[in-house]
Structure formats: C-alpha cells, structure tokens
Amino acid sequence: MDIKLELIGVPVTDIDRAKAFYERAGFHADHDVTVSEEIRFVQMTPPGSACSIAFGKGVTAMTPGSLDNLQVVVTDIEEAHADLSARGVGVSAIEDQPWGSFVYFADPDGNRWAVQQTTPRDR
Template sequence: MDWKIELIPVPVTDVDRAKAFYEKVGFNADHDHRVHEGLRFVQLTPPGSACSIVIGDGITDKTPGTQEIQVVVADAEAARRQLLDADVDASEVEVQPWGNFVYFGDPDGNRWSLQAIASRPNG
C-alpha cells in the first residue's frame, strides 16, 4: 500500500502576504476558500510536486516561523537562480556528500531547504 504525503500546513501571520510570496516563488494557488469566519483554506503547490502546502486562518496551532520543509530539486544552482530572480533571499549552494542544498525562508521565517541529489535509491 502506498502512503503519499499530500498536504503540509505552514503557519503564517498574514495569509495574503504569504500567498503572494509563495506565488512569487512559483507555487500554484490551487484553492483559496473562506469556509467560514475563522477558517480560510489556501492550498499552494510547488512546481512539479504531488504534495502541497496549506496556509490560512484556523489551519494550524503551530507558531509562524517554526515549520521546516525539505524539497528535492533537479539542480540546486538553477533553483537558487529561480529564487534570486524572484527577489527571494537564498543561500549559496552548500555541497554535502548527500546532495547540494539551497536554503531560504518565507516572510514569517518558515525555513525551506532545497536538495539536489545525483540519484535516489530504488525502493
């Protein structure tokens, strides 16, 4: 049986600011729906991903700026250029034995690491 992660909540203080940031990075805004007063559901999907994030009002009790997410990309240098072209502060590429990494944060300080690896084990 497959287990697929499909949605990760990301705590934010300003939903519209966060939505604009993630769209600027290249995420697709799949849904933006106010279910009722106190519950707004905004689903955003990174390019090429089967897993989305959700931001909004009434989504999570986590403190904004505490989420950490790692994403696999094909090319760390290209990912960094894409972030810089979108005026997002991104780290230099960090080379490790298990991949090349680029780091950035959203306006609330939630942290993202982008990992480019040469190959993944089949499993």
C-alpha cells in the same frame, strides 16, 4: 497499501503576504477559500510536486515560523538558485555536502526551506 504525503500545514501570520511570497517563489495557488469567519484555507503546490502546503485561518495551531527544514528536491541546484534569486526570494549560497547540494530560504514568517539536488554538483 499506498500512504501518500500530500499536504503540509504551514503556520503564517499574514495569509495574503504568505500567498504572495509563495506565488513569487513559483508555487501554484490551487485553492483560496473562505469557509467562514473562522476558516480560510489556502493550498499551494510547488511545480511538479505531488505534495502541497496549506495555510490560512483555522488551518493549524502551530506557531507561525515554527517549521524548520521543509525540503523540496530539484534536479539542478544552480538553476533553482538562479530562478529563486530572479524571483526575488532571498536564498543562501549553494552548499555542497556529500549527500547533495543545497540552497536555503525562509518565508516572511521564518518557516525555513531547504532545496536539495540529491547528487552533489561535484559528482
């Protein structure tokens, strides 16, 4: 039996601001559907990912900004850092750890992301 993680709810305060941010970060807008006055569902997917994020009205009861350390993986951390920076996403400097190289950023609500190259740059 396969168990696949395919969707993660991200708590945000302003749906349109979050959508614009994630589009700027390179995520693809898969769905933006207003179901009713109580529900608006936005689904976005990072390039090449099988897992998407969802946010909107009536999507999650989590406090906006409460997600800490959502993580995506890339093959080239320097390319990812340059791409995110060029897109206007405020990213940290590259940090090298024994288990990989990382850059970090946060969305406008403070949900924090880690971008990891699983092989450290010095190997």
